[in-house]
Amino acid sequence: MSAQILDGKALAQHFEEEMQGRVEALKAKAGGRTPILATILVGADPASATYVRMKGNACRRVGMDSLAVELPADTTTGQLLARIGELNDNPDVHGILLQHPVPAQIDERRCFDAIRLDKDVDGVTCLGFGRMAMDEAAYGSATPKGIMRLLEHYQVPLEGKHAVVVGRSAILGKPMAMMLLAANATVTICHSRTRDLPALVRQANIVVGAVGRPEFIKADWIKDGAVVVDAGFHPEKCGDIELGPLTDRVAAYTPVPGGVGPMTINTLIFQTLAAAEKALG
Known part of the structure; x- marks a missing residue:
């Protein structure tokens, strides 16, 4: 028996082509405003930096923008919460990604949970998980x-x-x-x-x-x-x-x-676009 290959790379490319059309339609409807994913990277971990760069590239491939927020490794929980708060309040930002892991001195769970539900496109908040588990509207992890x-x-x-x-x-x-x-x-x-x-x-x-x-x-x-x-x-x-x-x-x-792997990044972009369509549509 020859097994079927569940090709996430090919499927992600297919979905990107579909999303390009949706992004163009949204821009036309919203007067040129572009869906934006904000990525937060704390510290200089090479693997994390690579993942953030890949997510930014995926945004640009479908016509979206990525706002890269880079913070030093000695950032405190309070400082990170303040930046998340600014992004929550920024109407031009439609999704927020806090790259895991953060340095040890930061309360990661507290910072995840500070992300507003309608911008939690990575599905990392306790509120989002609870709503998803109860079949209520939320972006899945x-x-x-x-x-x-x-x-x-x-x-x-x-x-x-x-x-x-x-x-x-x-x-x-x-x-x-x-x-x-x-x-x-x-x-x-x-x-x-x-x-x-x-x-x-x-x-x-x-x-x-x-x-x-x-x-x-x-x-x-x-x-x-x-x-x-x-x-x-x-x-x-x-x-x-x-x-x-x-x-x-x-x-x-x-x-x-x-x-x-490719479907993880694609889903993050997919859910950011959905959040932008709700915010701008």
Whole structure:
């Protein structure tokens, strides 16, 4: 059996073409005003700087603007909250991204939660998570929302299926489980300390690797015909799942790289455009 490749890179390019038309239409309707995503980078972590640059480039590819806010590594919680407040009050800013992680002296959760709900396009606030989990209007956390858009496009059936999510982070594992549950999947949430984890993974019709450890989930844990979604990416150029032995016996899988990653950035831009359409439309 040759598995279907859930190609996030190609799908993100397709969605960018669609968004270009929406951005042009919005500009025409709003007198030339452009959707803007504000990105906040605290410190000089090279990986974080690369991610922020990629998000800015994605904005420009669809005709949007990106406002880059760069703060020194010794920034305090109070100083960061003040900048977030300024962006909240700026009517020209439609989405706010605080790049994770921030330096240790900053209360990251407090700063995330300071982002206004209608500008929380990365889906990181407690309010946004709670509303999403209760099926109320909110922007979903970008990576799990990107995964849902990927599964929807490739028409992967979710209703009644058993999905096992390995990982419980606030911006990936937990919202992923809630989104799958809302799509009528039966969801088991596991993590690195789950007892008899291989046996639980073997029950899954859909496996989501979101544990943050290179190839932590082994190929022989996954049953034939499953759908495999790998949300990890590590310097070793691998994800959280041992994908190599799976490509000829699962129904579908996301490649690493080129699967979930492009859809994360695309979803951030997609939700910023939606926020701009609400604000300017």
